[in-house]
Amino acid sequence: MLGAIGLDEDQESAYRALVGLGAAEVTDLSHRLGLPEDVTARALRQLERQGLVARSSSRPGRWVAAPPAVALGALLTRQRHGLEQAELAAALLAQEFRAEAEEPKVHDLVEVVTGASAVASRFMQLQLGAEKEVCALVTGNPVVVTGMDNSAEEQAAERGVSYRVVVEREVINATTGLTELSAALGRNEEVRVIDRVPTKLVVADRALAMVPLAGAAAGGPSGPAALIVHASGLLESLMALFEAVWREALPLRLDPDGLPKEAGPAGPDSMDLQILSLLLAGLTDASVAKQLDLGLRTVQRRVQRLMEITEVSTRLQLGWHAYDRGWVAR
Known part of the structure; x- marks a missing residue:
C-alpha cells in the first residue's frame, strides 16, 4: 500500500516489521522477513534516507522505526508537492502545445x-x-x-x-x-x-x-x-x-x-458629386449605394479618393472642403 509514496515491497515489509517490533537488528529482521541480510540492510538504509527508520543511539546495531504519523505524513506532504509541481508542468506543456498547434507554420x-x-x-x-x-x-x-x-x-x-x-x-x-x-x-x-x-x-x-x-x-x-x-x-x-x-x-x-x-486629381466627376451631396444630406454609405445603384465598396473607394484629392483625413474635413471648393451647394 505504501508503494504510492515511493516504497518498494522490501522497504515496506521492513518498516512494518520494525513498527511492530519497536527495534531490531539486521540479522533478526532478515530472519523475520525471510530476506538475505544484505537485502534487508539495503532496505533499511533506503528507509533511513527517507526518514522512516533510524539507528538506535542507546543500543548500537539495532534499528528503530520513526512514528508513522510523523514520518509518513512528511513523506506524503512531499509526495503531494511533487504531484502538484508535475501537474503544473503538465498544464504549462499543454498550453505550449496548443499555442504551437494554433501558430501557423512558416511554410x-x-x-x-x-x-x-x-x-x-x-x-x-x-x-x-x-x-x-x-x-x-x-x-x-x-x-x-x-x-x-x-x-x-x-x-x-x-x-x-x-x-x-x-x-x-x-x-x-x-x-x-x-x-x-x-x-x-x-x-x-x-x-x-x-x-x-x-x-x-x-x-x-x-x-x-x-x-x-x-x-x-x-x-x-x-x-x-x-x-x-x-x-x-x-x-x-x-x-x-x-x-x-x-x-x-x-x-x-x-x-x-x-x-x-x-x-x-483635379476634382470629382458627376458621380462623385452625387455621392457627396447624399452623404452631406445625412445618408449612410449603404443608403447612398442603394440610392445610386452602386456597390458599397465603390462608394467607399470614391469617398476615399476624394479625401486623397483634398488631402484630408476625416469625412468632416472632406465636407468642409467640398463646400469651400464649390463642389456642392450649401
Whole structure:
C-alpha cells in the first residue's frame, strides 16, 4: 500500500516489521522477513534516507522505526508537492502545445511556385478564388501571363469582383496596352498609372498575395518563380505597399473615342458629386449605394479618393472642403 509514496515491497515489509517490533537488528529482521541480510540492510538504509527508520543511539546495531504519523505524513506532504509541481508542468506543456498547434507554420504562410506553367496556374487561381477585390501592380514586361491572356480577370469581374490596378506608363505604350486597358476600364475596373511600380503584385481579398521571386527569370534553370503569401505580417506589408503606390498613381479614364486617357486629381466627376451631396444630406454609405445603384465598396473607394484629392483625413474635413471648393451647394 505504501508503494504510492515511493516504497518498494522490501522497504515496506521492513518498516512494518520494525513498527511492530519497536527495534531490531539486521540479522533478526532478515530472519523475520525471510530476506538475505544484505537485502534487508539495503532496505533499511533506503528507509533511513527517507526518514522512516533510524539507528538506535542507546543500543548500537539495532534499528528503530520513526512514528508513522510523523514520518509518513512528511513523506506524503512531499509526495503531494511533487504531484502538484508535475501537474503544473503538465498544464504549462499543454498550453505550449496548443499555442504551437494554433501558430501557423512558416511554410504555411509562404510557399514557392516554380515554372511558367505553375506560376500561370496559381495566378489564375488567385483571381478565380477572389470574392470581393483584386489589387494588382502591373509592370511593362510580363513574363508568364499577358493582359490579353488573363481570362480569369474577365471571369472574376463578371462575378462582381472589383479590381484596382496600377500599371506602369510603359504598359500604355505596349502593342496591346491600349486594348487591354480599354477592356479593363470597360469592365468598370479602377485603373491608375504611374511611372514605375516597385514590383509585380497581385492580392486577392487582402488574404492571399502573389509576388515574383527576386532573381527568377524565364531564362533561369527552373523558369520563373513566385511567392504565394498567406495572411501574415508580410501580406499586410505587401498590401500597404500597394496602397502607397495607389495613392501616388493617377487615374485612367476613357476619352470620347473609348481610349484610356490619363487624368489628374483635379476634382470629382458627376458621380462623385452625387455621392457627396447624399452623404452631406445625412445618408449612410449603404443608403447612398442603394440610392445610386452602386456597390458599397465603390462608394467607399470614391469617398476615399476624394479625401486623397483634398488631402484630408476625416469625412468632416472632406465636407468642409467640398463646400469651400464649390463642389456642392450649401
